[in-house]
Amino acid sequence: MTYIVGLTGGIGSGKSAASAWFEQQEILVVDADIVAREVVEVGQPALIEIQKHFGDWVLDEQGCLNRSALRDYIFKHPEARQQLEAITHPVIRNSIIQQLNQASSPYAILASPLLLETDQHLLCQRNLLIDVPVELQLVRASQRDDQSREQIKRIIAVQMPRLEKQKRAHDIVDNSGTLEDLYQQLQPLHKHYLQLATSI
Structure with missing residues (x-):
């Protein structure tokens, strides 16, 4: 372990x-910020789920997550943070665990x-x-x-x-x-x- x-x-x-x-x-450093970006890249299940929940406005013209629009929305609608975290946190956690398990450093x-x-x-x-x-x-x-x-x-x-x-x-x-x-x-x-x- x-x-x-x-x-x-x-x-x-x-x-x-x-x-x-x-x-x-x-x-080995596993950066949760980097993992959080990876799990919402184009085609990832978490991004598809975010789009379904919040609407097409969360995507930019390239189909990527429009982070600034989503950030502004969450500041105006605090309850949306919990909805977003319910989608992303389990996926982020699973990816973090997988990467930590691959550690070869002490x-x-x-x-x-x-x-x-x-x-x-x-x-x-x-x-x-x-x-x-x-x-x-x-x-x-x-x-x-x-x-x-x-x-x-x-x-x-x-x-x-x-x-x-x-x-x-x-x-x-x-x-x-x-x-x-x-x-x-x-x-x-x-x-x-x-x-x-x-x-x-």
Whole structure:
């Protein structure tokens, strides 16, 4: 059985930078965001189900999922989020499990912004939170993404509060500094996870 570490953090926290570092250590990283995009590609059963449930407007001219239209709709109709998640979450979970089961590295990382909000954390033996203050999330995410501060605030608002995430994480890395600071904190954790993985 592969030892699995859940990696999470809010928008703009640096979760992707941490994931990339673990990949450089030759650790398998399964990214739930990437899986979530894969399961709604053209022709996938989940996309067909979304179209059936919400209507043809969820598709763009190429027949792909119109993410911005769907995101706007969900913000205006909060109940639609649960309907969408009922379609996508089981498919995402199955794909994540399949990929984790194929791990050949000593342990594997499940990177997910909604690790603690969903039952994905139940797939993990340990959870690592990449943590930054909310104001820094806003600055970084607005610089990186083509989204306004207001849109990012709305995304943060629907995610689990920072303090609650801190309570539920086994390990917390403060990513308020430079990338080098982040890597220095990840190095001992990587060694610790290698030890934990060999003890199961």
